[in-house]
Amino acid sequence: MQALHNLEISTRGQGLYEFTSTISEWVRHQKIQIGLLTVFCRHTSASLLIQENADPTVRQDIKAYFGRLAPENGPYQHNSEGSDDMPAHLRTALTQVHLSIPVANGSLVLGTWQGVYLFEHRVRPHRREVVLHTIGE
Amino acid sequence: MQALHNLEISTRGQGLYEFTSTISEWVRHQKIQIGLLTVFCRHTSASLLIQENADPTVRQDIKAYFGRLAPENGPYQHNSEGSDDMPAHLRTALTQVHLSIPVANGSLVLGTWQGVYLFEHRVRPHRREVVLHTIGE
Amino acid sequence: MQALHNLEISTRGQGLYEFTSTISEWVRHQKIQIGLLTVFCRHTSASLLIQENADPTVRQDIKAYFGRLAPENGPYQHNSEGSDDMPAHLRTALTQVHLSIPVANGSLVLGTWQGVYLFEHRVRPHRREVVLHTIGE
Numbered sequence: 020m021q022a023l024h025n026l027e028i029s030t031r032g033q034g035l036y037e038f039t040s041t042i043s044e045w046v047r048h049q050k051i052q053i054g055l056l057t058v059f060c061r062h063t064s065a066s067l068l069i070q071e072n073a074d075p076t077v078r079q080d081i082k083a084y085f086g087r088l089a090p091e092n093g094p095y096q097h098n099s100e101g102s103d104d105m106p107a108h109l110r111t112a113l114t115q116v117h118l119s120i121p122v123a124n125g126s127l128v129l130g131t132w133q134g135v136y137l138f139e140h141r142v143r144p145h146r147r148e149v150v151l152h153t154i155g156e
Numbered sequence: 157m158q159a160l161h162n163l164e165i166s167t168r169g170q171g172l173y174e175f176t177s178t179i180s181e182w183v184r185h186q187k188i189q190i191g192l193l194t195v196f197c198r199h200t201s202a203s204l205l206i207q208e209n210a211d212p213t214v215r216q217d218i219k220a221y222f223g224r225l226a227p228e229n230g231p232y233q234h235n236s237e238g239s240d241d242m243p244a245h246l247r248t249a250l251t252q253v254h255l256s257i258p259v260a261n262g263s264l265v266l267g268t269w270q271g272v273y274l275f276e277h278r279v280r281p282h283r284r285e286v287v288l289h290t291i292g293e
Numbered sequence: 294m295q296a297l298h299n300l301e302i303s304t305r306g307q308g309l310y311e312f313t314s315t316i317s318e319w320v321r322h323q324k325i326q327i328g329l330l331t332v333f334c335r336h337t338s339a340s341l342l343i344q345e346n347a348d349p350t351v352r353q354d355i356k357a358y359f360g361r362l363a364p365e366n367g368p369y370q371h372n373s374e375g376s377d378d379m380p381a382h383l384r385t386a387l388t389q390v391h392l393s394i395p396v397a398n399g400s401l402v403l404g405t406w407q408g409v410y411l412f413e414h415r416v417r418p419h420r421r422e423v424v425l426h427t428i429g430e
Contacts, residue, residue: 021327021328021430023395053160053289054291055192055194057329059393059394061402061404061407062404062407063344063404063406068249069200069253070200070245070248076232076233076234077242079233079234080234080242080245080246084226088225088362089358094357095354096353096354097348097350097353108344108351111344112342112344112355112388113387114249114250115252117392117394119194120196120254121160121287128287130199130200132199132200133200150395150402152329152395154328156158190295190426192426205386206337206390207337207385208337208382211371211373213369213370213371214337214382216370216371217369217379218382221363221383251386252389256331256391257391258297258331258333258424265333265424266335267337270335270337270390292295
Protein backbone atom coordinates (compact mmCIF):
# COMPACT_ATOMS: atom_id res chain seq x y z
CA MET A 20 0.00 0.00 0.00
CA GLN A 21 1.35 3.36 -1.00
CA ALA A 22 0.25 6.98 -0.60
CA LEU A 23 1.51 10.34 -1.85
CA HIS A 24 0.78 13.83 -0.55
CA ASN A 25 1.94 17.34 -1.43
CA LEU A 26 2.51 19.69 1.48
CA GLU A 27 2.99 23.44 1.18
CA ILE A 28 4.93 25.19 3.93
CA SER A 29 4.92 28.99 4.08
CA THR A 30 8.10 30.53 5.43
CA ARG A 31 8.77 34.06 6.70
CA GLY A 32 12.54 34.31 6.57
CA GLN A 33 15.46 32.12 7.58
CA GLY A 34 15.00 29.51 10.29
CA LEU A 35 13.50 26.17 11.27
CA TYR A 36 9.77 25.52 10.72
CA GLU A 37 8.43 22.43 12.47
CA PHE A 38 5.89 20.23 10.70
CA THR A 39 6.16 17.02 12.73
CA SER A 40 2.48 16.91 13.70
CA THR A 41 1.33 17.39 10.09
CA ILE A 42 3.30 14.39 8.82
CA SER A 43 2.54 12.28 11.92
CA GLU A 44 -1.21 12.79 11.43
CA TRP A 45 -0.98 12.10 7.69
CA VAL A 46 0.89 8.84 8.38
CA ARG A 47 -1.72 7.78 10.96
CA HIS A 48 -4.47 8.36 8.37
CA GLN A 49 -2.77 5.92 5.96
CA LYS A 50 -3.64 3.11 8.40
CA ILE A 51 -0.40 1.23 7.76
CA GLN A 52 1.05 -0.65 10.73
CA ILE A 53 4.57 -1.13 9.37
CA GLY A 54 6.15 0.95 6.63
CA LEU A 55 8.41 3.74 5.53
CA LEU A 56 7.78 7.48 5.19
CA THR A 57 9.89 9.52 2.79
CA VAL A 58 9.84 13.32 3.03
CA PHE A 59 11.22 15.18 0.01
CA CYS A 60 11.82 18.94 -0.33
CA ARG A 61 11.59 20.16 -3.96
CA HIS A 62 14.05 23.06 -3.57
CA THR A 63 17.78 23.86 -3.57
CA SER A 64 17.65 26.78 -1.12
CA ALA A 65 15.61 25.16 1.66
CA SER A 66 16.26 21.79 3.30
CA LEU A 67 15.01 19.27 5.87
CA LEU A 68 16.34 18.58 9.35
CA ILE A 69 15.44 16.31 12.25
CA GLN A 70 16.42 18.15 15.41
CA GLU A 71 15.64 18.79 19.06
CA ASN A 72 12.05 19.88 19.63
CA ALA A 73 12.32 21.00 23.26
CA ASP A 74 14.50 24.07 23.90
CA PRO A 75 13.97 26.78 21.21
CA THR A 76 17.53 28.04 21.74
CA VAL A 77 18.75 24.88 19.95
CA ARG A 78 17.03 26.07 16.75
CA GLN A 79 18.40 29.60 17.21
CA ASP A 80 21.91 28.22 17.68
CA ILE A 81 21.55 26.00 14.59
CA LYS A 82 20.41 28.95 12.47
CA ALA A 83 23.25 31.16 13.76
CA TYR A 84 25.83 28.38 13.27
CA PHE A 85 24.92 27.76 9.62
CA GLY A 86 25.02 31.53 9.15
CA ARG A 87 28.65 31.49 10.26
CA LEU A 88 29.57 28.24 8.46
CA ALA A 89 28.28 29.39 5.05
CA PRO A 90 28.34 33.17 5.42
CA GLU A 91 26.74 35.77 3.13
CA ASN A 92 30.04 37.50 2.42
CA GLY A 93 31.88 34.53 0.91
CA PRO A 94 33.89 34.69 -2.35
CA TYR A 95 30.94 33.53 -4.48
CA GLN A 96 30.48 33.91 -8.23
CA HIS A 97 26.75 33.19 -8.12
CA ASN A 98 24.71 36.01 -6.58
CA SER A 99 21.98 36.60 -9.16
CA GLU A 100 19.26 36.58 -6.51
CA GLY A 101 21.08 38.51 -3.79
CA SER A 102 23.63 37.88 -1.06
CA ASP A 103 21.49 35.19 0.61
CA ASP A 104 21.34 33.16 -2.63
CA MET A 105 24.60 31.17 -2.70
CA PRO A 106 24.75 30.62 1.11
CA ALA A 107 21.24 29.11 0.78
CA HIS A 108 22.54 26.54 -1.74
CA LEU A 109 25.52 25.71 0.50
CA ARG A 110 23.41 25.31 3.66
CA THR A 111 21.09 23.02 1.68
CA ALA A 112 24.09 20.95 0.50
CA LEU A 113 25.33 20.66 4.11
CA THR A 114 21.98 19.33 5.33
CA GLN A 115 19.61 17.35 3.04
CA VAL A 116 16.40 17.47 1.02
CA HIS A 117 15.13 13.96 1.81
CA LEU A 118 14.32 12.11 5.02
CA SER A 119 13.36 8.46 5.52
CA ILE A 120 11.52 7.52 8.72
CA PRO A 121 10.25 3.99 9.46
CA VAL A 122 6.67 3.46 10.67
CA ALA A 123 5.97 0.97 13.49
CA ASN A 124 2.59 0.31 15.13
CA GLY A 125 1.07 2.92 12.85
CA SER A 126 3.37 5.76 14.00
CA LEU A 127 6.69 7.29 13.01
CA VAL A 128 9.58 5.90 15.06
CA LEU A 129 10.86 9.39 15.91
CA GLY A 130 12.64 9.67 19.25
CA THR A 131 11.07 11.67 22.08
CA TRP A 132 13.15 14.75 21.35
CA GLN A 133 13.11 14.56 17.56
CA GLY A 134 11.11 17.09 15.56
CA VAL A 135 10.99 17.35 11.76
CA TYR A 136 11.80 20.80 10.39
CA LEU A 137 11.90 22.66 7.11
CA PHE A 138 15.09 24.73 7.21
CA GLU A 139 14.46 27.92 5.22
CA HIS A 140 17.68 29.54 3.98
CA ARG A 141 16.26 32.53 2.08
CA VAL A 142 15.44 35.90 3.70
CA ARG A 143 12.18 36.63 1.86
CA PRO A 144 8.92 34.68 2.44
CA HIS A 145 8.59 31.54 0.32
CA ARG A 146 6.08 28.77 -0.29
CA ARG A 147 7.97 25.48 -0.08
CA GLU A 148 6.72 22.26 -1.61
CA VAL A 149 7.33 19.05 0.31
CA VAL A 150 6.28 15.62 -1.01
CA LEU A 151 5.30 12.83 1.40
CA HIS A 152 5.37 9.18 0.33
CA THR A 153 4.50 6.08 2.35
CA ILE A 154 4.81 2.44 1.52
CA GLY A 155 3.76 -0.32 3.93
CA GLU A 156 0.80 -2.32 5.14
CA MET B 157 7.64 -8.43 2.89
CA GLN B 158 8.70 -6.09 5.65
CA ALA B 159 10.62 -6.39 8.91
CA LEU B 160 11.44 -4.07 11.81
CA HIS B 161 14.12 -4.36 14.46
CA ASN B 162 15.32 -2.21 17.35
CA LEU B 163 19.05 -2.09 17.94
CA GLU B 164 20.73 -0.69 21.03
CA ILE B 165 24.28 0.59 20.68
CA SER B 166 26.27 1.40 23.82
CA THR B 167 28.77 4.21 23.43
CA ARG B 168 31.71 5.23 25.62
CA GLY B 169 32.42 8.79 24.55
CA GLN B 170 32.72 10.63 21.26
CA GLY B 171 33.65 8.72 18.13
CA LEU B 172 32.57 6.27 15.45
CA TYR B 173 31.10 2.88 16.45
CA GLU B 174 30.83 0.37 13.62
CA PHE B 175 27.76 -1.88 13.39
CA THR B 176 28.00 -3.04 9.77
CA SER B 177 28.09 -6.76 10.58
CA THR B 178 25.04 -6.51 12.88
CA ILE B 179 22.85 -4.98 10.17
CA SER B 180 24.31 -7.19 7.40
CA GLU B 181 23.47 -10.33 9.37
CA TRP B 182 19.98 -9.07 10.24
CA VAL B 183 19.30 -8.32 6.58
CA ARG B 184 20.50 -11.81 5.55
CA HIS B 185 18.09 -13.34 8.07
CA GLN B 186 15.15 -11.56 6.40
CA LYS B 187 15.67 -13.79 3.35
CA ILE B 188 14.80 -11.05 0.88
CA GLN B 189 16.66 -11.10 -2.42
CA ILE B 190 15.91 -7.54 -3.53
CA GLY B 191 14.87 -4.74 -1.21
CA LEU B 192 15.72 -1.66 0.78
CA LEU B 193 17.16 -1.28 4.27
CA THR B 194 16.50 1.92 6.21
CA VAL B 195 18.56 2.67 9.33
CA PHE B 196 17.16 5.34 11.64
CA CYS B 197 18.83 6.87 14.73
CA ARG B 198 16.30 8.13 17.31
CA HIS B 199 18.50 10.92 18.72
CA THR B 200 19.57 14.50 18.07
CA SER B 201 23.08 14.26 19.56
CA ALA B 202 24.26 11.10 17.78
CA SER B 203 24.12 10.40 14.06
CA LEU B 204 24.85 7.85 11.33
CA LEU B 205 27.71 7.76 8.85
CA ILE B 206 28.91 5.48 6.08
CA GLN B 207 32.69 5.75 5.97
CA GLU B 208 35.97 3.97 5.31
CA ASN B 209 36.34 0.75 7.28
CA ALA B 210 40.04 0.07 6.63
CA ASP B 211 42.48 2.56 8.17
CA PRO B 212 41.43 3.58 11.73
CA THR B 213 43.14 6.96 11.32
CA VAL B 214 40.28 7.95 8.96
CA ARG B 215 37.83 7.68 11.88
CA GLN B 216 40.19 9.60 14.17
CA ASP B 217 40.57 12.35 11.56
CA ILE B 218 36.77 12.53 11.09
CA LYS B 219 36.22 12.84 14.84
CA ALA B 220 38.92 15.53 15.15
CA TYR B 221 37.59 17.42 12.10
CA PHE B 222 34.02 17.64 13.40
CA GLY B 223 35.50 18.74 16.73
CA ARG B 224 37.08 21.71 14.94
CA LEU B 225 34.11 22.39 12.63
CA ALA B 226 31.54 22.59 15.44
CA PRO B 227 33.71 23.39 18.46
CA GLU B 228 32.75 23.25 22.14
CA ASN B 229 33.61 26.90 22.73
CA GLY B 230 31.19 28.41 20.19
CA PRO B 231 28.86 31.37 20.95
CA TYR B 232 25.93 29.08 21.88
CA GLN B 233 22.84 29.99 23.90
CA HIS B 234 21.92 26.36 24.58
CA ASN B 235 24.24 24.66 27.07
CA SER B 236 21.83 23.12 29.57
CA GLU B 237 23.59 19.74 29.43
CA GLY B 238 27.19 20.98 29.29
CA SER B 239 29.67 22.27 26.73
CA ASP B 240 29.38 19.15 24.54
CA ASP B 241 25.60 19.60 24.22
CA MET B 242 25.17 22.14 21.42
CA PRO B 243 28.16 20.90 19.35
CA ALA B 244 26.49 17.46 19.47
CA HIS B 245 23.31 18.89 17.89
CA LEU B 246 25.35 20.69 15.20
CA ARG B 247 27.46 17.64 14.31
CA THR B 248 24.22 15.63 14.03
CA ALA B 249 22.75 18.30 11.71
CA LEU B 250 25.90 18.18 9.54
CA THR B 251 25.68 14.41 9.13
CA GLN B 252 22.34 12.54 9.23
CA VAL B 253 20.09 10.28 11.31
CA HIS B 254 18.79 8.06 8.50
CA LEU B 255 20.47 5.85 5.91
CA SER B 256 18.94 3.96 2.97
CA ILE B 257 20.87 1.02 1.53
CA PRO B 258 19.53 -1.20 -1.29
CA VAL B 259 19.65 -5.00 -0.95
CA ALA B 260 20.70 -7.14 -3.94
CA ASN B 261 21.16 -10.93 -3.98
CA GLY B 262 20.22 -10.98 -0.30
CA SER B 263 23.02 -8.60 0.78
CA LEU B 264 23.52 -4.88 1.30
CA VAL B 265 25.11 -3.21 -1.75
CA LEU B 266 27.79 -1.51 0.39
CA GLY B 267 31.10 -0.89 -1.38
CA THR B 268 34.20 -2.83 -0.31
CA TRP B 269 35.48 0.03 1.85
CA GLN B 270 32.14 1.19 3.26
CA GLY B 271 31.33 0.61 6.92
CA VAL B 272 28.20 1.79 8.74
CA TYR B 273 28.87 3.77 11.90
CA LEU B 274 27.01 5.37 14.77
CA PHE B 275 28.68 8.73 15.35
CA GLU B 276 28.46 9.52 19.06
CA HIS B 277 28.77 13.25 19.77
CA ARG B 278 28.38 13.25 23.58
CA VAL B 279 31.25 12.76 26.03
CA ARG B 280 29.48 10.51 28.56
CA PRO B 281 28.41 6.90 27.85
CA HIS B 282 25.00 6.58 26.18
CA ARG B 283 22.65 3.85 25.00
CA ARG B 284 21.57 4.76 21.49
CA GLU B 285 18.44 3.37 19.85
CA VAL B 286 18.61 2.58 16.14
CA VAL B 287 15.62 1.25 14.18
CA LEU B 288 16.12 -1.07 11.20
CA HIS B 289 13.42 -1.50 8.54
CA THR B 290 13.47 -3.66 5.42
CA ILE B 291 11.02 -3.95 2.59
CA GLY B 292 11.52 -6.33 -0.33
CA GLU B 293 11.02 -9.89 -1.44
CA MET C 294 7.36 -4.28 -8.08
CA GLN C 295 11.05 -3.69 -7.64
CA ALA C 296 14.01 -3.05 -9.91
CA LEU C 297 17.78 -2.72 -9.43
CA HIS C 298 20.37 -1.20 -11.72
CA ASN C 299 24.11 -0.54 -11.52
CA LEU C 300 25.34 2.71 -12.99
CA GLU C 301 28.96 3.55 -13.69
CA ILE C 302 29.95 7.21 -13.73
CA SER C 303 33.37 8.19 -15.04
CA THR C 304 34.88 11.26 -13.41
CA ARG C 305 37.78 13.46 -14.50
CA GLY C 306 38.75 15.27 -11.35
CA GLN C 307 36.91 17.06 -8.55
CA GLY C 308 33.48 18.51 -9.20
CA LEU C 309 29.79 17.83 -9.78
CA TYR C 310 28.72 15.37 -12.51
CA GLU C 311 25.02 15.48 -13.36
CA PHE C 312 23.16 12.24 -14.07
CA THR C 313 19.55 13.36 -13.63
CA SER C 314 18.44 12.33 -17.12
CA THR C 315 19.96 8.84 -16.77
CA ILE C 316 18.01 8.07 -13.60
CA SER C 317 14.83 9.80 -14.83
CA GLU C 318 14.79 7.66 -17.97
CA TRP C 319 15.53 4.48 -16.05
CA VAL C 320 12.64 5.23 -13.67
CA ARG C 321 10.27 5.86 -16.60
CA HIS C 322 11.23 2.47 -18.06
CA GLN C 323 10.16 0.73 -14.83
CA LYS C 324 6.55 1.72 -15.64
CA ILE C 325 5.66 2.35 -12.01
CA GLN C 326 3.14 5.11 -11.37
CA ILE C 327 3.82 5.59 -7.66
CA GLY C 328 6.97 4.54 -5.89
CA LEU C 329 10.35 5.37 -4.42
CA LEU C 330 13.77 5.63 -6.03
CA THR C 331 16.88 5.12 -3.92
CA VAL C 332 20.28 6.17 -5.31
CA PHE C 333 23.30 4.74 -3.50
CA CYS C 334 26.98 5.59 -4.08
CA ARG C 335 29.35 2.72 -3.18
CA HIS C 336 32.31 4.92 -2.20
CA THR C 337 33.73 6.94 0.70
CA SER C 338 35.51 9.60 -1.37
CA ALA C 339 32.66 10.55 -3.72
CA SER C 340 29.11 11.48 -2.73
CA LEU C 341 25.66 12.47 -4.01
CA LEU C 342 24.03 15.87 -4.07
CA ILE C 343 20.76 17.36 -5.28
CA GLN C 344 21.50 20.92 -6.35
CA GLU C 345 20.64 23.74 -8.73
CA ASN C 346 20.79 22.70 -12.39
CA ALA C 347 20.57 26.14 -14.01
CA ASP C 348 23.55 28.45 -13.40
CA PRO C 349 26.90 26.55 -13.64
CA THR C 350 28.52 29.03 -11.23
CA VAL C 351 26.49 27.41 -8.44
CA ARG C 352 28.39 24.15 -8.98
CA GLN C 353 31.71 26.01 -9.16
CA ASP C 354 30.91 27.82 -5.91
CA ILE C 355 29.92 24.54 -4.22
CA LYS C 356 33.16 22.88 -5.29
CA ALA C 357 35.24 25.86 -4.12
CA TYR C 358 33.34 26.08 -0.82
CA PHE C 359 33.91 22.42 0.11
CA GLY C 360 37.54 22.94 -0.86
CA ARG C 361 37.77 25.66 1.81
CA LEU C 362 35.60 23.84 4.38
CA ALA C 363 37.63 20.61 4.32
CA PRO C 364 41.00 21.80 2.96
CA GLU C 365 43.88 19.69 1.71
CA ASN C 366 46.32 21.13 4.23
CA GLY C 367 44.47 20.08 7.40
CA PRO C 368 46.15 18.37 10.40
CA TYR C 369 45.30 14.86 9.14
CA GLN C 370 46.90 11.56 10.17
CA HIS C 371 45.51 9.67 7.17
CA ASN C 372 47.21 10.60 3.89
CA SER C 373 48.16 7.21 2.43
CA GLU C 374 46.71 8.09 -0.97
CA GLY C 375 47.84 11.72 -1.17
CA SER C 376 46.76 15.13 0.07
CA ASP C 377 43.30 14.88 -1.54
CA ASP C 378 42.56 11.61 0.32
CA MET C 379 41.35 12.70 3.77
CA PRO C 380 39.55 15.84 2.50
CA ALA C 381 37.63 13.49 0.16
CA HIS C 382 36.40 11.43 3.13
CA LEU C 383 35.39 14.59 5.02
CA ARG C 384 33.50 16.11 2.07
CA THR C 385 31.69 12.78 1.65
CA ALA C 386 30.76 12.80 5.35
CA LEU C 387 29.42 16.37 5.04
CA THR C 388 27.18 15.44 2.11
CA GLN C 389 25.73 11.91 1.67
CA VAL C 390 25.99 8.66 -0.26
CA HIS C 391 22.26 7.88 -0.52
CA LEU C 392 19.27 9.76 -1.92
CA SER C 393 15.57 8.89 -1.74
CA ILE C 394 13.24 10.45 -4.31
CA PRO C 395 9.51 9.63 -4.55
CA VAL C 396 7.94 8.77 -7.92
CA ALA C 397 4.53 10.23 -8.85
CA ASN C 398 2.72 9.78 -12.18
CA GLY C 399 5.65 7.72 -13.40
CA SER C 400 8.26 10.47 -12.84
CA LEU C 401 10.62 11.61 -10.11
CA VAL C 402 9.14 14.46 -8.02
CA LEU C 403 12.28 16.60 -8.42
CA GLY C 404 11.65 20.34 -8.37
CA THR C 405 12.19 22.41 -11.53
CA TRP C 406 15.68 23.52 -10.47
CA GLN C 407 16.83 20.28 -8.89
CA GLY C 408 19.51 18.19 -10.58
CA VAL C 409 21.08 15.00 -9.22
CA TYR C 410 24.87 15.02 -9.11
CA LEU C 411 27.75 12.75 -8.28
CA PHE C 412 30.21 14.85 -6.28
CA GLU C 413 33.72 13.61 -7.05
CA HIS C 414 36.22 14.53 -4.33
CA ARG C 415 39.38 12.91 -5.75
CA VAL C 416 41.75 14.63 -8.19
CA ARG C 417 42.49 11.66 -10.47
CA PRO C 418 39.90 10.09 -12.83
CA HIS C 419 37.70 7.44 -11.22
CA ARG C 420 34.93 5.04 -12.19
CA ARG C 421 32.19 5.41 -9.60
CA GLU C 422 29.54 2.77 -8.98
CA VAL C 423 26.04 3.96 -8.19
CA VAL C 424 23.17 1.55 -7.43
CA LEU C 425 19.58 2.46 -8.33
CA HIS C 426 16.62 0.75 -6.65
CA THR C 427 12.91 1.33 -7.20
CA ILE C 428 9.92 -0.06 -5.41
CA GLY C 429 6.35 0.81 -6.39
CA GLU C 430 3.54 -0.09 -8.76
